[in-house]
Amino acid sequence: MKTILWIQSEDTLGNDTFVIDGVVSESNDSPEQQEAFSELTKASQNVRLSPNNRREYHNKLGSSLQTNIANDNNTYYLQGVFEEKDERGRNIPFMFLIYECTSLEYAINQLTEIASDLNYHFRNADLDLLNRFVEKWGRPSGHTLSEIIKNFTFPISIIIIIIVIIWILKN
Numbered sequence: 410m411k412t413i414l415w416i417q418s419e420d421t422l423g424n425d426t427f428v429i430d431g432v433v434s435e436s437n438d439s440p441e442q443q444e445a446f447s448e449l450t451k452a453s454q455n456v457r458l459s460p461n462n463r464r465e466y467h468n469k470l471g472s473s474l475q476t477n478i479a480n481d482n483n484t485y486y487l488q489g490v491f492e493e494k495d496e497r498g499r500n501i502p503f504m505f506l507i508y509e510c511t512s513l514e515y516a517i518n519q520l521t522e523i524a525s526d527l528n529y530h531f532r533n534a535d536l537d538l539l540n541r542f543v544e545k546w547g548r549p550s551g552h553t554l555s556e557i558i559k560n561f562t563f564p565i566s567i568i569i570i571i572i573v574i575i576w577i578l579k580n
Contacts, residue, residue, distance in 0.1 A: 411508040413445045414523050420496045428523050449504045452486040484508050485516035491529040501529065514543045 414428040424435045427442045434442060485507050490500035505520045517539050524530065531539065 412519060412523070413449055413504075413506045414520065415446060415449055415504045416491070416524075416527070416529060417495070417502045419493070419501060426527065428527070431523075433527070449486075449506055452484070452506050453488065453504065483510050485510050485513060487516070487520060489535060490532075491524065492532045493529055500532075503529070517543060 411430055412428070414426075416426040416428075418425050427434045427445055429441060429445050436442065486505070488502070488504045490502050493501050495501055503524070505516075507516045507519055510516045510519075521531070
C-alpha cells in the first residue's frame with residue numbers, strides 16, 4: 410500500500426511535513442517529496458474533474474473539511490485542516506492520498522493514525538463529518554450479512570425457480 414500525507418508547516422519559514430509510506434520527512438527539497446506533492450496535486454485535480462467520483466465540500470456544523478473521495482482503482486484522496494493552528498492562527502491544512510485501499514473507512518483510519526502519531530488531530534465537527542461519510546459510503550462492501558443476502562438473493566431465487574421448473578416438468 411502506498412500513502413502520502415502532506416502537512417503544511419506551522420510557521421512560514423519552516424518546512425512542510427511529508428509522510429510517505431510511513432516515513433516522516435520535513436525537508437522540502439528532496440526529489441521524493443517533490444514527486445509526492447506532484448502526485449497529491451494530480452490526484453486533487455483528477456478527483457475534481459472526474460464525474461464518476463464522489464466529491465463533497467462541507468462547511469456545515471463548523472466543519473471546513475473538504476473531501477474529494479475517489480475510489481478509482483481503490484485510491485482515496487482527502488484534504489482538509491487539522492485542529493492545530495499555525496503561527497497566524499489558521500488551522501493547518503493537509504492532503505492525504507492512499508492507494509490500494511479497499512474502503513474509505515480504512516483510509517480515514519490510516520490518516521487519523523498517521524496524523525495522531527505526529528500530534529495532529531481532527532476537529533470534532535470534522536470527525537462527525539468523516540463518520541457520516543463512512544456510514545454513507547465507506548465500509549468495505551460485501552462484508553455485512555445484509556449485503557451478502559442482498560448480493561445472493563437474486564441468483565438463489567433464479568436457481569430455486571429453475572429447480573421448481575425442472576421438478577414440474579419431470580412430474
